[in-house]
Structures are given as C-alpha cells and as structure tokens.
Amino acid sequence: MTTTSMVSAELHTEVTLFYARHMRAMDEGRVLDWTADFTDDGVFETNVRPDPQIGRAAIANGAGGAAQKLLDDKVLRRHCLTTLDIRHGLDDVIHASSYAIIVRTPPGGPTAVEFLCTCDDELIRANEQLLIRRRSVKRDDLVFAPTLGA
C-alpha cells in the first residue's frame, strides 16, 4: 500500500545511487557488500526458488555460490537498472520498483541479454542508511514457465 505524497528530489537521488552501488557490489563479486544492504532479518523472495530466503546470512549464502561460479568462469554479468519507480508507503517504508536487464559476457564475448527481472523492494532507513527489508524478484522468463530447479 502506498500513499500519494510526492517523492522528493533528495530521496530520488538517494535511492538511485543506492541501487547503482548495490548492483555494482553484486556484479563485482563483493557479495558481503551487497548483503550489507539488507536488514538482518531481510526477506528475499524470487520465482527462481519455491521458498523465500530469510535473514542476511541465508541471503548471502544463496548469492555467494552463484557469484563464485561467475568469477571462476570469468563471466561478467551486469545488473543494468532501468525504469526505477519510487513511492512512499505506510510507516516510512519506501517502495522501489525497477527493471533490471541482466547482460552477460563470457570471455571474448558475445555479450547478450541473459534475462530481465522485475525487482520490487521495501526499503527502510536505519542509522541514516537505506536498507532492504523485503525484496521480490521475478525473472520474466519464469513468470509463465515452470520454476527452475523445482
């Protein structure tokens, strides 16, 4: 549920730069930096897995293996964030929605779109920093298809 109050230019800037840094952390294999953007009890749900991951440790565990595999294979993967929407919710929650184009490059190329995710986050502010308390990621290629690994 969101309210209709205007999003300030300061918040727009803060959220935009938050994501630019958050996405780079993952793309550069800095999983702990990436995970630090979640609350301790953050929830990560995705249509890739049947159950959500709950808590920063579980989220880090889920992301770490995939990140290491990319590093080992020298595959570069970029989360290209576009079409970011921001809305105020109740209780100072900030809703941020984006389209992430996942662009994948093996050594020497070719570069290609691997998939597209919609990402819907609930952000809160703690110690003057934004943190993700709930993330819902949906890969478009799985919306109308069986879940991977199910």
Added chain:
Amino acid sequence: MTTTSMVSAELHTEVTLFYARHMRAMDEGRVLDWTADFTDDGVFETNVRPDPQIGRAAIANGAGGAAQKLLDDKVLRRHCLTTLDIRHGLDDVIHASSYAIIVRTPPGGPTAVEFLCTCDDELIRANEQLLIRRRSVKRDDLVFAPTLGA
C-alpha cells in the same frame, strides 16, 4: 525549440517517475492507465504507421490491440527507459527524450532485445499532473527501412 534554463532536481524527479509509471502501465496491459497520461487531444506519431493518431481515444485504440495480443500469448514486453534528457521549451512545454530498449520474453524465454525506440515527448502540466501532448516514437530498425505495413 528549447531554452537554456536549468532543469530543477524536482522536475527531473517528477519526469523520471512519470515515465517509470507510464511505461509500467503499458507493460502490464493497463492501457487505460497508459492512455490517461496523454492530453485529450494528444498526438502520437511513429515511423511504424504513415499517419499520426490524434486524440486519446485513437491512441488507446491503437495500443489496445497490441497489448491484448501480448496478454493472450503470455509474452512479457518491457519498455526499459534509459538516457532520459529533459529540456524546457517555450510556453512551459517540457521536452523529454529517451531511449527505450524493448525487451521481450515469451513463456520460458529466451529473453531478447526486440527493438529500440527513440521517444521524443512534449509534456505539459495540467491540474498539477504531467501529460503528453505530442509523442514522436521512432523504431531504429525502421529509420532506414520501409515502413511496416505500408
């Protein structure tokens, strides 16, 4: 024709979020929400068709069929907005130009770039809301090729 006055951070935020919501409306098949972002007498011209569509009803009619076809086929199509420029024009018109990467996903994938559009809009403000009074969309694949359906 544009003036050289600076674009404020507030306007940048407003226009950016306007497009994030406008593009989602189309991508989620909410054609009436999308059409509501045009003025009653809005003009939509594109290099896909020889004649412009004039008026909100004509614009809705043009977009509705394509949107329904995608829903029927369970194809997800995202207008990924990038490289947004904003300029002040005469008479309080705001010129907004963007690159929209159209990313298409059939059920189960694969996801691919379908085409790229440049979008040049004239925005005006009415009842504190931004509205599109004129849109010019060009698909890059048709710029140097025969018009589709001509």
Added chain:
Amino acid sequence: MTTTSMVSAELHTEVTLFYARHMRAMDEGRVLDWTADFTDDGVFETNVRPDPQIGRAAIANGAGGAAQKLLDDKVLRRHCLTTLDIRHGLDDVIHASSYAIIVRTPPGGPTAVEFLCTCDDELIRANEQLLIRRRSVKRDDLVFAPTLGA
C-alpha cells in the same frame, strides 16, 4: 579516492542530463559536440587500445572515423546509459560511473546488444559546465580476452 559527502539532488540531475546529451551527441554522429564535453587535455583510455588518447584533438580523431563508418553504413548505435553512480572526489572532482549497453541496429534490423561498457569518468566544472578530464572505458568482452587490434 572519494569522500563520503552526500551527492545533492542538483548534482545528480546535472550529471544525469549531461550524460543523456553527451551520449546522444555520439549516437547522432555529432562528434565535435561530443568532444566538446572533454577538457582540452582530456585523457581517454580504453581496453580496446593499448595507449590512451590525450587531448581533445586526439580523442576527436579516434572517434571520428568510427562515427563516419556508422553513418555510411546507416547503422544506428545507441549508448544506453544505466546504473549511474556519482561520488565526490578530492579537489572538487566528481567521479561518475555507468554501465552503457551498446545497442546496434543495421537498416531493417535486427536490433541487438553489441557490447557492454563500464565507463568511469572524472568530471570537473569549468565556466559552470561539466567537463570530462579523464575517461576509462572497458568493454566487458575484452576484459578477459586479447585486446582488439593488438
């Protein structure tokens, strides 16, 4: 080296629109407009070439041939800027980092991702305008591969 001071909404707007215009200048074949965004002694280094280009004239020379080839071949190429990060550095330098998805369309299509570049710029302000004094561009497909033309 960067400081931790907050990026203002005004600077975020200015840098975002700077890149929207800068990228369009190149994509539309206006090489001199594009080159004018560098300082006279600007440095352009990339993993496509072994040596950096130093000075606006050398940078223009390097870009002009490629731009003319695209115009001759009627190929449209768009630098789709995403995931822009901005940080304050020492001595009023502004560090701006982005992911540019290079989307290429030959006449009639098909449109495809050609490659992805990470772009790390040092911006300074001169006569109230932003200028690039150093650019480091890396094509992802060349990071783990031999340099083109080496």
